[in-house]
Amino acid sequence: MNKMKEIIAELNSELVAIRQKLHSEPELSWEEYETTNYVAAYLENLGIPYRRTEPTGIIAELKGGKEGKTVALRADMDALSVYEIREDIPYRSKTDGKMHACGHDAHTAMLLIAAKTLHMVQEEIEGTVRFIFQPAEEVATGAKAMVEQGAMKGVDNVFGIHIWSQIDTGKIQCNKGPAFASADIFKVRFKGQGGHAAVPHDAIDAVMIASTFALNVQTVVARTVNPLQPAVLTIGKMEVGTRFNVIAEDAILEGTVRCFDKEVRSHIETQIRHYADQIASLYGGTAEVVYEYGTQAVNNDVASASLVERLAAEHFGADAYHIDDPTMGGEDFSFYLDEVPGCFALVGSGNTEKDTRWAHHNGHFNIDEDGLRVGAELYVQYALTWLSEN
Structure with missing residues (x-):
């Protein structure tokens, strides 16, 4: 040596x-x-x-x-x-x-x-x-x-x-x-119904769906994952809306999930899909989730x-x-x-x-x-x- x-x-x-x-x-x-x-x-x-x-x-x-x-x-x-x-x-x-x-x-x-x-x-x-x-x-x-x-x-x-x-x-x-943690990527596409900002009751606002999801999906880690199991769920990108006086019809969010345990990884994916479907349904919209497993x-x-x-x-x-x-x-x-x-x-x-x-x-x-x-x-x-x- x-x-x-x-x-x-x-x-x-x-x-x-x-x-x-x-x-x-x-x-x-x-x-x-x-x-x-x-x-x-x-x-x-x-x-x-x-x-x-x-x-x-x-x-x-x-x-x-x-x-x-x-x-x-x-x-x-x-x-x-x-x-x-x-x-x-x-x-x-x-x-x-x-x-x-x-x-x-x-x-x-x-x-x-x-x-x-x-x-x-x-x-x-x-x-x-x-x-x-x-x-x-x-x-x-x-x-x-x-x-x-x-x-x-x-x-x-x-x-x-x-x-x-x-x-x-x-x-x-x-x-x-x-x-090092596993590193996954997810994309959620919410579909609402566009309309004029002056008549929101005739539309389904994708901004509200996406915002509600972004706030509430954090509880997947905070309230459904054992706190002794490290995990991070981050939304890093959100695209929604086209104009100040148009109610948005579409919203796309992208994020990442990091953890060390395979069961926790699978659980978080399941919960992201569940939260997206339930929150979209609450507002009368729909959700499509693409979850990609990255590194182990x-x-x-x-x-x-x-x-x-x-x-x-x-x-x-x-x-x-x-x-x-x-x-x-x-x-x-x-x-x-x-x-x-x-x-x-x-x-x-x-x-x-x-x-x-x-x-x-x-x-x-x-x-x-x-x-x-x-x-x-x-x-x-x-x-x-x-x-x-x-």
Whole structure:
């Protein structure tokens, strides 16, 4: 492990340069063609075999000099439709309206350097390391597509990292059990009967239906879900009405549901449908509900997460392991954990002096690049230790 630290330290300037290049050239979900080409060329230069997935993405594999099991390391690659506000960084996005506002550029850079480091000690590896460079995490469809294209075939354990601006640089968090919530999307369309604002008794007001639903559906969580089971129901978008003196005939609401328990998830969906139907009926209208299951909850394997906790203490300091509650954010890494045991860790990049505590998906988002080396090293440490102990 000391050897690994030395190698990654020597590669740090290259690690930062890769991240900055990727940051300046963001590509949206399922459009990561140039990023895929860059990763492919980098792996090819190292001599690590890989294959492309469709339409974007890379699966590579490094077979060690000794027989053993297979561990997979995953990094996502896609950017967001976010305008980068900061003007003070030389590697600012070259495309207005597209930005690596969540740190996926860092994940890809860290995994490439991890691959390079492991390649240097290939003959000492007891087993196989698979590298998954995944597209489309931000739309929650990339991991599922990678699994369908064989990413988990023959894999015994999987590990992923997310850079995290709300944790101090150098800290590592890996919850045992629930880590990220499931993330679903719902749309409710209410149908009333339009009319003139002066004669409301001749119409069925979709504004009233939608407003009543928006207020009352919050009691699904507040009054029908066990308070010991975390859950969030948020309506983030409402479209209703066309003109100040026209009673609206249609209303569309869109929202998200986040929780950790499958039964709670199913219950909330049922209740949303029930509330929509009953409230629409109360006013004489109708309701149509479309509920889409997105990412599953990320439930870390306890043994795998315990390994991360041990590695953090042994290699980054006794106080490096950060303990905090799970997040209600979603992560499609869950689809890998449906296939094999593993875990998903957070690596801190928050530094007030460097102005890197902005929330993810914010136009000011940036990372403390001192955290890159921690992530790259953790990828390597996890792979080597898991393989040697299993």
